[in-house]
Amino acid sequence: MDLGEIAWIGLTTIGGAxxxxxxxxxxGLFYKGIDRKIAAHMQGRVGPPLKQPFLDVRKLFVxxxxxxxxAVPWVFHLAPLVGLVASITILLYIPIxxxxxxxxxxxxxxxxxxxxxxxxxxxxxxxxxxxxxSGSPYATVGAQREMATMIAYEFPLAIIIISLAWRLSxxxxxxxxxxxxxxxxxPLWGVTGPIGFLxxxxxxxxxLIVTPAELSKIPFDSPEAETEIxxxxxxxxxxxxLAMFYLTDGVKTVVMGSLIIALFFPYNLSPLLGISGYGAWxxxxxxxxxxxxxxxxxxxxxxxxxxxxxxxxxVVYTYWVPLTLLGLVGLIxxxxxxxxxxxxxxxxxxxxxxxx
Numbered sequence: 372m373d374l375g376e377i378a379w380i381g382l383t384t385i386g387g388a389x390x391x392x393x394x395x396x397x398x399g400l401f402y403k404g405i406d407r408k409i410a411a412h413m414q415g416r417v418g419p420p421l422k423q424p425f426l427d428v429r430k431l432f433v434x435x436x437x438x439x440x441x442a443v444p445w446v447f448h449l450a451p452l453v454g455l456v457a458s459i460t461i462l463l464y465i466p467i468x469x470x471x472x473x474x475x476x477x478x479x480x481x482x483x484x485x486x487x488x489x490x491x492x493x494x495x496x497x498x499x500x501x502x503x504x505s506g507s508p509y510a511t512v513g514a515q516r517e518m519a520t521m522i523a524y525e526f527p528l529a530i531i532i533i534s535l536a537w538r539l540s541x542x543x544x545x546x547x548x549x550x551x552x553x554x555x556x557x558p559l560w561g562v563t564g565p566i567g568f569l570x571x572x573x574x575x576x577x578x579l580i581v582t583p584a585e586l587s588k589i590p591f592d593s594p595e596a597e598t599e600i601x602x603x604x605x606x607x608x609x610x611x612x613l614a615m616f617y618l619t620d621g622v623k624t625v626v627m628g629s630l631i632i633a634l635f636f637p638y639n640l641s642p643l644l645g646i647s648g649y650g651a652w653x654x655x656x657x658x659x660x661x662x663x664x665x666x667x668x669x670x671x672x673x674x675x676x677x678x679x680x681x682x683x684x685x686v687v688y689t690y691w692v693p694l695t696l697l698g699l700v701g702l703i704x705x706x707x708x709x710x711x712x713x714x715x716x717x718x719x720x721x722x723x724x725x726x727x
Contacts, residue, residue: 387473388463395462398660399621400424402628405664406672413676424621431614439607441506450501451608451615457493458622464490465629466555469639469655475552484532484549487630491528491585494619495521498594498604501616505607513603516683517587517594523690524584524591530698531574531581535559535634538567538705555637563708570704575635577698582627582670584690586620589675593683624671628663631670636662 404421411418438444463473464483472483495517502514536548542562547553559571584591595603608616640658641651681689 384473391462391467391473392459394467395459395622395625396618398663399618399623399625400428402624402664402667403621406667409668409672410676413672424617428614428617431609431617432611434610436610436612437607439506442607443504443506446500446504447607448612450497450504451612451619454494454497454501454619455615455622457490457497458619458626461487461490461626462622462629464551465626465633466551466637467629467656468659469641469652472551483551484536484554487551488525488529488532491626492521492525494623495585497619498616501608501612502604507607509600509602509606510604512600513594513596513606517604519683520584520587520591520594520686520690523687524581524694527577527690527694527698528581530695530702531578531634534570534574534698534702534705537702538563538709541709551633555633558635558637560635563705564711565708566711567705567708570701570708571635573697573701573704575631577694577701578631578634579666579670580674580694581690582631582666583674584686585627586624586671588671590678590681591686591689592680593686596680624667625663627670628666631666632659632662 401421401424403424404419407423408418408421436448438447464475464487466472466475475483499514499517499521502510502517532549535554538559539548539554539557542557560568563571583589587595593599595605600606605613605616639651639655641647641654644654646654
């Protein structure tokens with residue numbers, strides 16, 4: 372590879388990263404507006420306009436940054452930036468709308484799914500550090516709750532990833548099972564039997580319940596409980612710093628939705644319609660946005676409207692006991708499915724439904 376090719380790869384990667392950053396910021400705020408509007412209608416209210424998140428961010432960026440007297444200023448200012456950069460970085464490793472990930476192959480395409488698991492911790496950890504550095508007792512309590520929540524939901528999330536990777540490792544001619552490119556190219560729905568199909572549904576349901584905790588949404592928003600600890604982690608933040616945390620939440624919403632799509636619904640509509648070229652790109656992107664909307668609707672909006680906030684001990688119990696056991700049940704179903712399909716030569720669900 373000569374110097375010109377290296378320069379071209381670098382320029383295309385930088386350009387793609389900039390486009391993906393804009394995409395994550397814009398659609399993160401857009402889906403937050405949709406979420407607020409739908410939630411308002413479900414509660415019998417008119418709700419804010421769809422552009423309200425954009426207006427909020429614009430207003431915050433022109434407001435003064437207020438630093439508490441007892442805060443550690445450089446840590447207090449750095450935490451929001453680290454959280455936003457980490458969220459955008461995760462988005463660069465996830466395939467979007469039929470396009471490969473911007474950083475696909477930058478870690479040799481072998482463990483980007485594991486890398487994503489580690490990167491998902493950074494935005495929450497940035498909020499924890501920012502809360503502790505503010506010197507506020509409310510933020511300190513919120514930071515402690517956030518750490519407990521992180522420890523709780525990481526266990527079922529790890530079970531989901533390991534279960535999918537293990538089942539994928541049993542498929543012939545597939546290596547690099549922790550690569551998202553591999554996962555999206557070989558959806559497990561097509562290789563599992565009835566029991567495995569049930570296991571995948573269980574794992575999908577578990578991941579949908581993990582998502583609101585990753586995003587600190589009701590009923591798992593105890594670290595930011597406004598009525599209990601005055602917005603907790605965010606209580607001392609204002610101006611540009613608060614705007615960056617707000618943007619982080621929007622980008623992370625797109626990240627979690629896109630991760631669910633990549634793991635469970637990596638299908639495109641253009642092959643089914645027989646479309647190619649630029650038309651196929653447009654159709655697949657629109658189809659991806661619809662899938663993203665449905666995931667946010669079911670994993671965020673419906674839950675926060677229909678359920679009340681849980682106490683922190685209830686949050687930890689929910690993830691350590693019921694959801695961890697549910698994830699293990701999904702793993703066991705995948706294990707039984709592989710054994711039964713091998714011994715009794717049972718066709719996959721795709722074959723049973725006559726889709727091949």
